[in-house]
Amino acid sequence: MNANICHTSAQRPLKVGILGGGIAGATVALRLADMGIQTLLIEASSGLVNGPPICHLHAGGNLYREISDQQCLTLLRQSIASVRAYPNSINRRPTVIATPITDPGDAEALLPRLKQVAQEYQRLVDEDPANKVLGEPDQYYRCYSREQFEALATRPMPAHAECQDDWLTPLAHHLDPATLKFPLILVQEYGWSLFRMAATATLALNTAPSCELHFHTRATRLEQWPDGWTIHGTNQDGQEQPFKVDFLVNACGFRTGLVDDMAGYRRQRLVEYKAAYVARWQTSGDWPEVIFHGQRGTPNGMAQLTPYPNGVFQLHGMTDGITLFKGGLAASCDLSAQPRLPQPYVAQLDNGWQTPDIEVRTQDAIAHLARLLPAFGKAQVGGKPLFGAQQIPGSDPSLRAADVSFEGNHYARVEIVKASSALTAADRIVGRLAELGWLEMDEQPLSPSLALTESQDAAEVEQEAIRLARERGYPDELALTMG
Structure with missing residues (x-):
């Protein structure tokens, strides 16, 4: 699916803000930046894809006897x-x-x-x-x-x-x-490989002209407007900075509920x-x-x-x-989504x-x-x-296949349980933006392949993965290629 970006006015293009640079937020940013959509990603830590222990592709879900065949x-x-x-x-x-x-x-x-x-x-x-x-x-x-x-x-x-x-x-x-x-x-x-996933996203988004990355920055307050949001962020030096976006993606992983609370939404x-x-x-x-x-x-x-x-x-x-x-x-609970x-x-x-x-x-x-x-x-x-x-x-601890949910016309929360669901969540967000008239899409489905990652050199990705593993205090072997 190719996309031509529709401007919200004659003055400015669509801008999407993403809170969280884990596998969910990084993948949404990759999809949007690959399409040329102006993307702002805010991450509290020093880098991308730095979260739960990912090691298994789950291509068929055979680890889980209790889940449905459909999952x-x-x-x-x-x-x-x-x-x-x-x-x-x-x-x-x-x-x-x-x-x-x-x-x-x-x-x-x-x-x-x-x-x-x-x-x-x-x-x-x-x-x-x-x-x-x-x-x-x-x-x-x-x-x-x-x-x-x-x-x-x-x-x-x-x-x-x-x-x-x-x-x-x-x-x-x-x-x-x-x-x-x-x-x-x-x-x-x-x-x-968690570290080669992190390296893939890091190399791609650092060179993507339409993606703006802010590390060591945490959202502390959200203001909702009829046409979008203002994200009030604070960096590691205590400096505050406002970011105005048209559409907000909550991709904060296990802290997703904290952002829901700031946005005024309840979610079980x-x-x-x-x-x-x-x-x-x-x-x-x-x-x-x-x-x-x-x-x-x-x-x-x-x-x-x-x-x-x-x-x-x-x-x-x-x-x-x-x-x-x-x-x-x-x-x-009833008092908090977190x-x-x-x-x-x-x-x-x-x-x-x-x-x-x-x-x-x-x-x-x-x-x-x-x-x-x-x-x-x-x-x-x-x-x-x-x-x-x-x-x-939800409330079912056996759920393994989940992706994204929406609130109103300017807010999405990514709710993946397994990393393999992240691209589906990103594509559903693109579909939502098209429904709202932000994008004009042709009839073809989105290709899973991304120009930002398809052209990467495998050796360069591995070297960046080794650097990230060392920086985070893990053995090089977790970054090395097998097979």
Whole structure:
């Protein structure tokens, strides 16, 4: 969809203000700036995409047995579009879905959904060959019986994975099949590099002539006018500055409710505080991501092992002692659209983690994986956690596919739960601006590909990602390209 910008008057063009430079705000800014729309982005921190621990593309939603098939299909479509918008941010390695015998679930329960997702992926590729970003559609997933898995254990460890069997061989060498239900499922749900996403947005928006960036700046007051808003911002030196915009986008992540309160809008939502942990484990072979299903919030909660180069792994464990936190799920109330997290979690969000907390919870995460993968017990703490709070619109904590909602003619709030929904939110905002007469659009749908990111050099993105990882105190490996 091409767009010709309609002026609101003879004197000035449309100007969109975005509060928040996380994955939501950065993606909206990329879409608008790519179209030549004057965009103002205000971010309280020092850079873009500096939020919750993103590591998994969710191209099919197979981590979540409890969500609907429709949510999974939505996540697939959104993930494909996101890969095209952030072409240098993907780690191309599969995910293995394993069901331990301690889990009450059926290992075959995902198969009808997987068939649906694979069919939809094939349809999307038939519709546009550029959508083939997850490998061949007929290889989207593959099931392994116990006999096939045991046969892989007799093979030598491949130095590099060149086929599906090669990806599963490291697991076959380290897992006892007696501890698992079969089949194991290998699926083309790729990884996302948080730091290469941040680098993509940073390089693109720093050079976009229509985008104005203000870091270390926080909105302190909003004034609504018949034709737009005045954002009153304060920078790190305490200096105040007003910004006049025609349309305001609230993309403040878990702090979205604070902006809703300033704007005078009420909205029901949840906020959940989460963390993922960084470990080092020297092992051989190219590892897939591994999901050991389990009942959320119990000692046997889902365990997630996400590989990066050079023996670095990111760990999730869906228990209150690891990724989840006691009292870490908070709801809004009648007096405020902003849920109130317990003060210790707010302090961690504002000031970072103390070393004892890093050591204890990372070791607990390692032990949680070692229950199922005993050799992983030799892993060591590899750095500070990736952490943040996730907003969930409404009152259903299992919701995973959400994008944007609107108030009046001059306000949008981005309410993504997963990063792959950000481009959908941006496109819906473009559609809203067209409905209001700000833009003239042709009949073609918006392409997921962005000129600002499509032309980027992969090596340059990786170097910027390494710089950001170091600046934020994380290992280089989290920025390096896999696959």
